[in-house]
Amino acid sequence: MAQFFQQVVSGLASGAIYAALALALVLIHRATGVINFAQGEMAMFTTYIASALMVSHDFPYWVAFFVTLAIAFVGGVTLQRVVIRPVEQASILTIVIVTIGLVLIFNGLASWIWTGEIRPFPSAFPNDTIDVGGVAISVQDIGTIGVVIGLVVLLWAFFEFTKIGLAMRASALNPDASRLVGVRVGWMLGIGWGLAAVLGAVAGMLAAPTVFLEPNMMQGILIFAFASAVLGGIDSPFGAVAGGLMLGVGLNLVGNYVDFVGSDLRLPVALLVILIVLLVRPAGLFGKPVTRRV
Amino acid sequence: MALLELTDVEARYGQVRALHGVSLAVDEGQIVAVLGANGAGKTTTLRAISGTVRRSGEIVFDGSRLGRRGPEAVAKLGVAHVPEGRGTFAELSVEENLKLGGYTRRGSIDADVQRMAEYFPWLEERSAQHAGTLSGGEQQMLALARALMSRPRLLLLDEPSLGLAPLVTREIFRIVRELNDQDGLTVLVVEQNAAIALEVASHAYVLEVGAVAVSGSSDELARDESVRKSYLGY
Numbered sequence: 001m002a003q004f005f006q007q008v009v010s011g012l013a014s015g016a017i018y019a020a021l022a023l024a025l026v027l028i029h030r031a032t033g034v035i036n037f038a039q040g041e042m043a044m045f046t047t048y049i050a051s052a053l054m055v056s057h058d059f060p061y062w063v064a065f066f067v068t069l070a071i072a073f074v075g076g077v078t079l080q081r082v083v084i085r086p087v088e089q090a091s092i093l094t095i096v097i098v099t100i101g102l103v104l105i106f107n108g109l110a111s112w113i114w115t116g117e118i119r120p121f122p123s124a125f126p127n128d129t130i131d132v133g134g135v136a137i138s139v140q141d142i143g144t145i146g147v148v149i150g151l152v153v154l155l156w157a158f159f160e161f162t163k164i165g166l167a168m169r170a171s172a173l174n175p176d177a178s179r180l181v182g183v184r185v186g187w188m189l190g191i192g193w194g195l196a197a198v199l200g201a202v203a204g205m206l207a208a209p210t211v212f213l214e215p216n217m218m219q220g221i222l223i224f225a226f227a228s229a230v231l232g233g234i235d236s237p238f239g240a241v242a243g244g245l246m247l248g249v250g251l252n253l254v255g256n257y258v259d260f261v262g263s264d265l266r267l268p269v270a271l272l273v274i275l276i277v278l279l280v281r282p283a284g285l286f287g288k289p290v291t292r293r294v
Numbered sequence: 295m296a297l298l299e300l301t302d303v304e305a306r307y308g309q310v311r312a313l314h315g316v317s318l319a320v321d322e323g324q325i326v327a328v329l330g331a332n333g334a335g336k337t338t339t340l341r342a343i344s345g346t347v348r349r350s351g352e353i354v355f356d357g358s359r360l361g362r363r364g365p366e367a368v369a370k371l372g373v374a375h376v377p378e379g380r381g382t383f384a385e386l387s388v389e390e391n392l393k394l395g396g397y398t399r400r401g402s403i404d405a406d407v408q409r410m411a412e413y414f415p416w417l418e419e420r421s422a423q424h425a426g427t428l429s430g431g432e433q434q435m436l437a438l439a440r441a442l443m444s445r446p447r448l449l450l451l452d453e454p455s456l457g458l459a460p461l462v463t464r465e466i467f468r469i470v471r472e473l474n475d476q477d478g479l480t481v482l483v484v485e486q487n488a489a490i491a492l493e494v495a496s497h498a499y500v501l502e503v504g505a506v507a508v509s510g511s512s513d514e515l516a517r518d519e520s521v522r523k524s525y526l527g528y
Contacts, residue, residue: 163397170383170394177381180344181444182369182398 005135007252013141015248016148020203021225022240024196030235031172031192034095038102040222043200045106046072047208048114051121061124065205069198076197077190110215121208144206151202152241168192220267227270230277233287297322297480298448303351305342312338314504323478327495329488329526334501336484337378340450344368344375370398374446378453380437384426388417391425391436395443410439413469431462451483467494488526492516500525
């Protein structure tokens, strides 16, 4: 039983990372209807920046963490304004191809700047366990879950209680009417990309201690994040978080208790989840089914 | 000097030209109506002013040329546009819709929310309700209230009567008139229902295929048998 709880907690920790990246995907999808395939590589790139700050510039962990978030935000906004805006009016397919181009660019750029060799990345939390009712729980897992929960709450408060948050929601729902009340919709999309990049950076920095730092580190996690977003409903921020946690726990339990899955077949299981959800309930568990007028 | 002046304004949707040189003027404190049949360019005229359609020609608002300014910038100058189909945010609450109306304002907008509740008493008790769950008339009133939240210098009102019961339409026009009487609100209203629009407006322009066919004071137009028969249809 103790082992079961340990697996659940460690599943929640991986799930929290999927949730952060899934939330990034949902933010951009809600605002523009586009899946940003570069979300994972953007996260990887910002994690390299954090590593560079810590290793080459001797920044303490949390200073590097927050400086990286600031860089990620500015980078995300810039990316939207410079690369995405020119193709904003083009078809969804065009924009998706641009984001795939960004995948290649960030991946190549990271290999070029930092070489492709695998590097360690420190964790913010000690490699200890604490005893909760006879169950030894990893402090790193608790920390990871805590950071993501804190981030989600902050983000929720931003969207719910600030003027810009409200304007961003309005822009996603009805861009034309938003312009008429004076909202600069283009910049709201830019800020959306900035926030998504921040979420990605957090996911990257939390994942890096276990998956290690290398240019392809986020590719598997991005698939899990897709699965989480699809599971929860691609337009539901709450669904993305719930989907991420459910997927994290589910995969961890399946991997540990179903012998033939082990740790190797988790990715196919995640793909199976995407497939089944899309077939059975395309709107996801928490999404509203959309009927489009033709 | 006129608050708003359009000179030879043209507008097109892709290759199709919808306005062929519209000229009109609205003085401060006036209610002016734009009348005409379907497809005459009434809605496009308002859209040209607010910048939601590509336009050429000269539009001067409060002494400054609108040029290529987009809708966000025009809104910031003090023009509030209640578009055709109202443009309320169905998935947001009534309160959030009002807040968005005051988006261009700095500082507190609580006093304005209060003031809107005086005109539309039901707004307060429904403030948490999603706008999409309101009736058509309530949504039109919400759209009007949202536009007023910006304390506009000019209100552009597109077919407020569309799809509404005659009584509700009367109520909306009564409120528009009251706002004009009490606060000197300047209004440019597009309306299919010429009779009610001429009652409220002091001046009117009748459009035909994208250009002004007749204009004059509301009394003149309402009295002129031939104008009524050929353009206004009543």
